[in-house]
Amino acid sequence: MERVPILKIGDILLVSIQLDMSDQTAVQLQEDLAERIVATGCHGVIIDITALDIVDSFVGRMLSTIASISKVLDAETVVVGMRPAVAITLVELGLSLNGIRTALNVERGMELIAAAHADELDYQLDDDLDAETATP
Amino acid sequence: MTAGIDLGQPQAQSVRSDEDVVRVRQLVRAVAVASKLSLVDQTKVVTAASELARNTLVYGGGGSVEVTVVDNGRRKGVQIVFADSGPGIADLDLAMTDGYTSGGGLGLGLSGSRRLVDEFQIETSAETGTRITVTKWSR
Numbered sequence: 570m571e572r573v574p575i576l577k578i579g580d581i582l583l584v585s586i587q588l589d590m591s592d593q594t595a596v597q598l599q600e601d602l603a604e605r606i607v608a609t610g611c612h613g614v615i616i617d618i619t620a621l622d623i624v625d626s627f628v629g630r631m632l633s634t635i636a637s638i639s640k641v642l643d644a645e646t647v648v649v650g651m652r653p654a655v656a657i658t659l660v661e662l663g664l665s666l667n668g669i670r671t672a673l674n675v676e677r678g679m680e681l682i683a684a685a686h687a688d689e690l691d692y693q694l695d696d697d698l699d700a701e702t703a704t705p
Numbered sequence: 706m707t708a709g710i711d712l713g714q715p716q717a718q719s720v721r722s723d724e725d726v727v728r729v730r731q732l733v734r735a736v737a738v739a740s741k742l743s744l745v746d747q748t749k750v751v752t753a754a755s756e757l758a759r760n761t762l763v764y765g766g767g768g769s770v771e772v773t774v775v776d777n778g779r780r781k782g783v784q785i786v787f788a789d790s791g792p793g794i795a796d797l798d799l800a801m802t803d804g805y806t807s808g809g810g811l812g813l814g815l816s817g818s819r820r821l822v823d824e825f826q827i828e829t830s831a832e833t834g835t836r837i838t839v840t841k842w843s844r
């Protein structure tokens with residue numbers, strides 16, 4: 570079975586799917602990513618599907634599952650590079666990519682993750698301040 | 706890519722593993738390109754084939770796929786037959802409903818692939834298994 574490589578770039582894990590994945594390869598990627606998120610403490614995952622000429626229900630479900638798993642592990646997933654024909658087909662198939670953030674390309678995806686992470690830091694800071702003012 | 710494939714003949718692919726499902730996608734793509742389908746239509750028919758071939762494997766216990774270039778005199782198209790000798794589909798109306806799954810799927814394979822093709826025909830029984838024929842025409 571082939572495996573999809575996962576690259577670490579700064580605080581982000583980048584997965585660029587270059588092959589027509591078998592279902593087994595897709596499931597393996599899910600597991601590999603979960604492990605890498607925990608091992609690296611990364612807060613963002615970018616899945617680049619520019620090279621995919623179709624996304625069927627199995628791969629669509631895998632993308633949703635990865636997004637959910639990474640959320641639980643405190644990382645944000647962004648899917649980038651979806652081809653127009655793939656988007657049209659997904660909608661007609663009836664697949665709603667629930668909970669999945671998308672961006673046009675890797676750069677935009679990185680911006681999204683950076684913004685999401687900054688928001689989260691702000692939020693935690695606010696919480697800390699509230700806690701301070703609340704204590705007499 | 707299509708070298709060595711005689712597209713005048715039906716192309717057969719057995720479906721015994723999830724690697725075979727990948728092969729079905731590649732075969733259907735090659736035939737869709739040869740039939741001059743638009744990029745969107747290629748994408749739709751390959752996606753439908755992926756769904757139906759996976760059902761052949763998972764629910765039909767494996768089977769075979771046959772892909773043919775068809776010509777109705779005005780347009781070319783791709784015709785694909787998915788056949789298995791599995792348990793058949795007891796309640797076809799239910800199975801064709803968006804969201805119905807007897808496994809852990811999304812229940813979009815049958816209903817969704819019917820939307821993605823121009824013609825969709827299904828014969829199923831407990832004795833003979835399931836046979837689905839789909840056609841996508843060039844525009």
Ligand SMILES: Nc1ncnc2c1ncn2[C@@H]1O[C@H](COP(=O)(O)OP(=O)(O)OP(=O)(O)O)[C@@H](O)[C@H]1O
Nearest residue numbers: 760764765800806807808810811812813814815835
């Ligand atoms: N070839 C087949 N033989 C027997 N039963 C089938 C076959 N194909 C589909 N079915 C039945 O029809 C149901 C619906 O199939 P469909 O492809 O729409 O959804 P799914 O495979 O369960 O999920 P998804 O395809 O979205 O991952 C299946 O759960 C299964 O019970």
Ligand SMILES: [Mg+2]
Nearest residue numbers: 756760810814
């Ligand atoms: Mg299915």
